[in-house]
Amino acid sequence: PQNTQTPQKAAPKKATSATNTASKSSGKKNGKQKVRTVEDVERDIEKAEALVKEVEDALAQAALEADAARLTELSAEYETAKQQVEALLVEWETLADAAS
Secondary structure, three states: OHHHHHHHHHHHHHHHHHHHHHHHOOOEEOOEEOOOOHHHHHHHHHHHHHHHHHHHHHHHHHHHOOOHHHHHHHHHHHHHHHHHHHHHHHHHHHHHHHHO
């Protein structure tokens, strides 16, 4: 059982860095704002949705193990990941409307 927990603990760290990467991609670079395309946002949405799935899998595993502390931690991470997807979808809609 302990061997199955080790990958589960690593998942949120990876997930956090993926979330940070997605949020940084819309930031400033060298003082200039990068113009994001619909394709950029679609790629970020795919990454963010993969993160949500990864956290869902980790939540399921923590539930099977009845790990309340882990469930609490992952629940917060899940909410953050879902909010990231929602924000990216709003950005995608804005860009898609502007392109048409």
